[in-house]
Amino acid sequence: MPIKIPDTLPAVQTLVSEGVRVMTETAAIRQDIRPLQIGLLNLMPNKIKTEIQMARLVGASPLQVDLSLVRIGGHKARNTSEEHLLAFYQTWEEVREKKFDGFIITGAPIETLAYEDVTYWSEMQRIFEWTKTNVHSTLNICWGAMAAIYHFHGVPKYTLDHKAFGVYRHRNLNPASVYLNGFSDDFEVPVSRWTEVRRADVERVPGLEILMDSDEMGLCLIHERAYNRLYVFNHVEYDSTSLSDEYFRDVNAGTPIRIPHNYFPHDDPELAPKNRWRSHAHLLFGNWINEIYQTTPYDPQAIGSTG
Structure with missing residues (x-):
């Protein structure tokens, strides 16, 4: 089944051109089926680009998915028009009574700030709770993952001496995990962050299982x-x-920046990069959607009644 998104969302044309099956709202109401309810809390400045990245991966599932776009209520976006936000987004306050089978929390370009210094941190804490x-299952990405693991478990982040930036080899640490079904033993993942979460802090917390890591990027x-x-600290969705x-x-x-590691052919920015992570991005999101489908209650109102 295709992904259901608003008929006039700018992402529609891009997704259709890439072969992603998209169902308009008008067509969806004719189907007697319970779609998976997936929310996207989009914290990125360029919201349209992030919408496309996430909808591309969520929409590759054979299941019908109803994607809801959510934003922070008290924060004014600088790189997305107010018209776009009003047309396609709801604030978290507007959806807080709703139940979601899955909920994605994106990264945000505020990594070097202390969490408590983020202007919308109090709202983020309410959202995490x-x-x-x-929510039946939450997928936290980059800053969203660091913020979530800090909120729930007090795991700190550490500022790096220089930006972790490029495409790096990663290991599959548990091939039996439902989330790594079909993954290679090692694979490449884009990395772009100024901070990190460290293994020693995570291993002190009962119930956290490390599924992927990298010699260079942790x-x-x-x-x-x-x-x-x-909790996903790197950017498979890029x-x-x-x-x-x-x-x-x-x-x-004029900002000092290194050429991204292992990205441009021969480290030449004039040459077009090759995407070597696309298949594993689809695997991760597909496995997540499938696990939600297998385990979420049929009655959405039962979500959160156990846990």
């Missing part, structure tokens, strides 16, 4: 069976050009 009762994916949480967009943005702004 709300996921315990209103932790990548953690599973917490309680409340069905995933487009082929996401790292180059970040690189040239910084170059043009």
